[in-house]
Amino acid sequence: MEKLDIPRLELESFAKVNYKVPFLSVQHYPFNASYFTIENRDSYPVADYISPNRRQFYKIFHMTSGTGILTVGLHRYLMCAGDxxxxxxxxxxxxxxxxENTGGHFCLIHPKYFENDADHVLQLLRNxxxxKPAKAVVQLSDEQSGVVNQHFxxxxxxxxxxxEDKKQALLLHLQMILLEARRAGKNLADVEVPESYGxxxxxxxxxxxVFQVGGPENTVKLKTAAEFAAQLHVHPNYLNALVKEHTGKTVREHIQERLIYEAKSLLVQTNWxxxxxxxxxxxxxxxxxxxxFKKKEHxxxxxxxxxxxxxIGI
Structure with missing residues (x-):
């Protein structure tokens, strides 16, 4: 991860910091989600959230109405209809x-969706x-946005x-969406993220x-709040207060929640x-x-x- 150039702040600095990040609920992507998901925002409204873990899914979403702020990595975009x-x-x-409302569609695609018969489309996504965070949002013209919306x-x-041939049809529409966006070629400029979000x-x-469990022989080495704070060059109490204020959970609670998520993933996705x-x-x-596990999940x-x-029928 790119190291943040952030000075070490002591406790007395708390009152001087102007937090601009809104409250963001933490949402982990379902560990047993379908390899391909598509939804309409009319029936699946978007909520303010932050996705803390690597999702395994490629995600594409198109806005037909409304406005919002998307942050990818440390790149922040002010999005509106047509993006x-x-x-x-x-x-x-x-x-x-x-x-008040946002309209449009989103789709999630897991790399395994392309196995056996669509590796060329997976390579298209990879390339x-x-x-990429610095080019994550494209502005479409009204005509291009209409075409993309129809494909969705x-x-x-x-x-x-x-x-029976729905996968073939889905992949063709997906490739046309990628083509239309590439033809538009107009990336939305990003703006600076608030320091607190960093x-x-x-x-x-x-x-x-920490959670890069590649096999049963690899052991997760959990860090304490103090160790995380040291890596970010801030006081542990500062980090804990900031995380608590803007996500509703303490650093310790996030660590335990991520541990439970990993445990569930390993229980379902492996035969260990x-x-x-x-x-x-x-x-x-x-x-x-x-x-x-029993204490957390009963x-x-x-x-x-x-x-x-x-x-899931297994």
Whole structure:
């Protein structure tokens, strides 16, 4: 992660800081979400939120009405009708609505959606120039926005209809959306993020970097609030107060929430036994992990795994 050039602030500096970041609820993307999702904002309104973890999904969303502030990494965009955004799986992002309502569509695409028969489309996404924080938002003309909106509407109908060849149709419309945006080629200029957002982004990015569990033999080494604060060159109480004010949760609560999210992901997405997951997440043993999990979720890890797998038909 790029190191933030932020001076160390002591406790007496609290009163001098003017926070400009609105309250953002923290939303983790569902660990068992479908590999392809498309929704209309009329039936799926957007809320102010920050996505702290790498989502695994490519996300594209197009606005047909309303305004809002999108932050991708440390790039901030003031979006309005006609704009389209491209979010890479590796980027922390946040959204703040600045109008009464917003209209349009969004889609989420997991890389595994392209397996076996659409690797060329996955390569197109990987090489697409706008899945970068500094170029994440494109301004479309009214005509281009209308064309893109029609492709989203067609994708929505195809997804709901469930035809045998719907995946082929969805991929064709997706490629046309990418083409229209590339033809427009007019990136929306970003604006400077508030300094306080830099701290929040820095903490969440560092927290995410801890959870790189590549196998049962890798152990998560959890850091304390003081260690995170030291890496960001701020006082621990300052970081905790800032994170609490703008997300509603303390640094410790975020650490525990991220730990639970990772545990659920490993229980559902891998075949590792509970003991391996326990050690992989940094617990002294299975008993300690089970006790922590039951306290937070009111169910044992094995029961959670059984229930979750049955719901997705495995």
């Amino acid at each position: 389209i955004a491209f979010l890479h799986p590796d980027e922390i992002m946040s959204w703040q609505t600045t109008s 697409y120039p706008y899945f 509407e067609s994708m929505l109908k195809e997804e709901r209809a469930g035809s 701290y929040i982004h820095g903490f969440l990015s560092l927290l995410e970097s 036994d509970i003991n391996h997951i326990s050690y992989g997440l940094g617990f002294s043993g299975q008993a300690a992990f089970t006790s922590f 169910v044992s890890p094995s029961s959670f795994r059984k229930s979750a797998l049955s719901q």
